Amino acid sequence: MTLKPITPKSRVRVRRLAKRAVYDEEAILAILDEALICHVGFVDDEQPYVIPIIHGRIGTTLYFHGSQSNRMLGALSDGIEMCATATIIDGLVLARSAFHHSMNYRSVVILGRATAVLDPDEKTRALEATMERLKPGRWADARPPTDKELEQTLMVSLPIEEASAKVRSGPPADDEEDYDLPIWAGELPLSLTPSNGLVPDPRLIAGVDVPGYLQ
Amino acid sequence: MTLKPITPKSRVRVRRLAKRAVYDEEAILAILDEALICHVGFVDDEQPYVIPIIHGRIGTTLYFHGSQSNRMLGALSDGIEMCATATIIDGLVLARSAFHHSMNYRSVVILGRATAVLDPDEKTRALEATMERLKPGRWADARPPTDKELEQTLMVSLPIEEASAKVRSGPPADDEEDYDLPIWAGELPLSLTPSNGLVPDPRLIAGVDVPGYLQ
Numbered sequence: 001m002t003l004k005p006i007t008p009k010s011r012v013r014v015r016r017l018a019k020r021a022v023y024d025e026e027a028i029l030a031i032l033d034e035a036l037i038c039h040v041g042f043v044d045d046e047q048p049y050v051i052p053i054i055h056g057r058i059g060t061t062l063y064f065h066g067s068q069s070n071r072m073l074g075a076l077s078d079g080i081e082m083c084a085t086a087t088i089i090d091g092l093v094l095a096r097s098a099f100h101h102s103m104n105y106r107s108v109v110i111l112g113r114a115t116a117v118l119d120p121d122e123k124t125r126a127l128e129a130t131m132e133r134l135k136p137g138r139w140a141d142a143r144p145p146t147d148k149e150l151e152q153t154l155m156v157s158l159p160i161e162e163a164s165a166k167v168r169s170g171p172p173a174d175d176e177e178d179y180d181l182p183i184w185a186g187e188l189p190l191s192l193t194p195s196n197g198l199v200p201d202p203r204l205i206a207g208v209d210v211p212g213y214l215q
Numbered sequence: 216m217t218l219k220p221i222t223p224k225s226r227v228r229v230r231r232l233a234k235r236a237v238y239d240e241e242a243i244l245a246i247l248d249e250a251l252i253c254h255v256g257f258v259d260d261e262q263p264y265v266i267p268i269i270h271g272r273i274g275t276t277l278y279f280h281g282s283q284s285n286r287m288l289g290a291l292s293d294g295i296e297m298c299a300t301a302t303i304i305d306g307l308v309l310a311r312s313a314f315h316h317s318m319n320y321r322s323v324v325i326l327g328r329a330t331a332v333l334d335p336d337e338k339t340r341a342l343e344a345t346m347e348r349l350k351p352g353r354w355a356d357a358r359p360p361t362d363k364e365l366e367q368t369l370m371v372s373l374p375i376e377e378a379s380a381k382v383r384s385g386p387p388a389d390d391e392e393d394y395d396l397p398i399w400a401g402e403l404p405l406s407l408t409p410s411n412g413l414v415p416d417p418r419l420i421a422g423v424d425v426p427g428y429l430q
Contacts, residue, residue, distance in 0.1 A: 050255070052322050098359055187414040200401040
């Protein structure tokens with residue numbers, strides 16, 4: 001569970017605003033666990049593409065899955081260079097000057113090459129890790145995947161080795177001469193949270209209570 | 216304000232789950248306006264990178280800005296191929312089967328090449344559009360950018376021409392034989408909303424009230 005040391009020469013060195021850079025493994029894994037999705041970048045015919053996708057984590061391995069006909073996963077399973085970026089937005093930063101407006105956020109960038117996951121047991125464990133990260137308790141409740149469903153699932157793994165995080169938090173950083181301006185400044189914290197209770201499936205059969213892990 | 220027609224041969228054609236694909240200009244622009252950030256993909260030395268960045272929109276042009284030393288913006292301003300993806304997470308989709316779990320979301324993918332924005336007036340208008348999109352009313356309140364700050368701002372524009380959206384909404388889609396299972400199924404809506412009130416800057420001078428657009 002040790003990340004490859006990130007040296008100043010690494011491709012993931014944060015070049016700008018180095019004070020926001022974090023290379024600590026625990027911080028990187030915590031951001032990956034909290035972010036619901038990654039944005040994965042890959043190149044096809046010299047064109048970069050960025051596609052959102054749910055991830056799962058076991059140790060220092062990330063997993064992405066989808067249909068066997070998923071174009072991105074098919075390309076990634078060939079071991080091409082990829083990038084996976086997870087971003088959590090923590091709020092707007094309202095400075096006195098337009099120039100110093102910003103956003104509080106935590107993000108992780110991982111570079112590497114993926115490997116196709118073929119072993120059904122590893123696939124199952126990774127699906128469990130993915131679901132339990134998003135909603136702990138759900139895996140034990142849901143109807144488990146069948147062998148056929150596992151075969152229909154294309155999955156790739158990416159080692160969390162060449163990785164870095166970038167974090168901004170706290171109040172705005174205005175120019176010293178602007179602090180006397182009579183302009184409201186501060187933070188507007190934001191978070192991705194349940195907004196509207198639960199929406200039961202219209203075809204839910206009678207007598208099924210909302211499980212505790214969803215309440 | 217007309218998007219280039221998206222043909223089935225286009226590189227942004229959504230190949231998988233075409234029922235989720237949207238090529239309607241109004242829908243694409245609405246997603247871009249609601250998403251707080253884009254994840255921008257570019258290639259450097261054969262390695263794809265994906266970096267989160269705030270965007271602004273005027274008509275069918277997207278704007279990205281940062282420091283003159285921002286590595287990604289420097290690369291993009293050379294007109295290399297890029298991808299900008301904006302994703303809004305709308306909730307978890309809890310199916311009866313593990314296999315059919317999903318997420319409700321709206322995302323836009325734009326392919327193209329950026330152009331450096333050099334004209335200070337266009338820069339100013341784009342900064343205003345960026346800020347007003349994130350917090351309407353703020354631009355008129357903040358201390359405007361100086362000529363020097365505009366010079367220190369590296370900005371690129373990207374035409375919203377080769378673009379598509381993908382949307383998933385509504386209840387889970389379980390296999391027909393699973394609908395009788397006594398497993399709770401439905402949606403857990405999520406949204407990115409103010410979570411903790413406003414946090415005033417510790418150096419805010421006395422007597423500055425919270426402006427109406429933040430209340």
